[in-house]
Amino acid sequence: MPRPNEITKKEILETATRLFNEKGWDKVNIEDVVKSLGVTRGAFYHYFNSREDLIYACIDKVFSDNNPFIDISKRQELNALEKMRLMVKINDDLLGKSVVNEFQKTLDNPTLFKSEIFSQVNTVAPFLEKLLADGNKDGSMSVKYPKQTAQILCLMNVWLNFDVPEKEFADKISFYGHLAESLGIPIMTDEIESDVKKRFRDYRRE
Numbered sequence: 519m520p521r522p523n524e525i526t527k528k529e530i531l532e533t534a535t536r537l538f539n540e541k542g543w544d545k546v547n548i549e550d551v552v553k554s555l556g557v558t559r560g561a562f563y564h565y566f567n568s569r570e571d572l573i574y575a576c577i578d579k580v581f582s583d584n585n586p587f588i589d590i591s592k593r594q595e596l597n598a599l600e601k602m603r604l605m606v607k608i609n610d611d612l613l614g615k616s617v618v619n620e621f622q623k624t625l626d627n628p629t630l631f632k633s634e635i636f637s638q639v640n641t642v643a644p645f646l647e648k649l650l651a652d653g654n655k656d657g658s659m660s661v662k663y664p665k666q667t668a669q670i671l672c673l674m675n676v677w678l679n680f681d682v683p684e685k686e687f688a689d690k691i692s693f694y695g696h697l698a699e700s701l702g703i704p705i706m707t708d709e710i711e712s713d714v715k716k717r718f719r720d721y722r723r724e
Contacts, residue, residue: 527565574633587645598653638672660702
């Protein structure tokens with residue numbers, strides 16, 4: 519059995535993420551995590567202040583393990599706006615059934631919902647902010663407040679995942695494009711808007 523000082527934060531996160539995936543967010547507590555690792559609660563509290571703190575870290579870990587910004591940022595042949603449009607096109611899970619279903623679970627759990635909001639603003643938004651700043655530099659975008667704009671767009675990602683009727687969702691996407699363009703980000707081409715709406719219809723048929 520490993521001693522507490524041999525357990526790293528990474529091991530706790532990996533174990534907790536696995537348990538959350540297997541059992542669901544509401545069915546895993548701190549005791550489950552420490553028992554799975556074979557350590558005391560003291561080892562856990564060396565790295566995390568609470569279960570809420572752990573959930574926040576796990577949500578961040580899931581994003582970091584599947585960060586779409588990393589590969590796209592390496593595409594030197596694309597300007598910043600083209601990178602943003604590509605990210606929407608290749609992110610097939612944006613409106614996938616699994617994503618929508620997982621998000622629905624957070625609506626009845628204040629801790630999960632709060633963690634999702636914090637993750638969007640504190641973890642995702644900085645990557646988007648850099649893209650917006652790059653867009654200002656290369657002339658593909660004109661965003662007066664990159665940091666605040668990035669945060670608003672990330673919060674809108676949460677808003678887009680609320681399950682609504684098809685017509686209402688179509689209006690949401692149109693509004694999203696209109697708002698983004700008014701903020702200096704003409705991301706929503708006719709092709710992208712049509713593709714996003716089609717993916718929503720496909721999800722509804724599953």
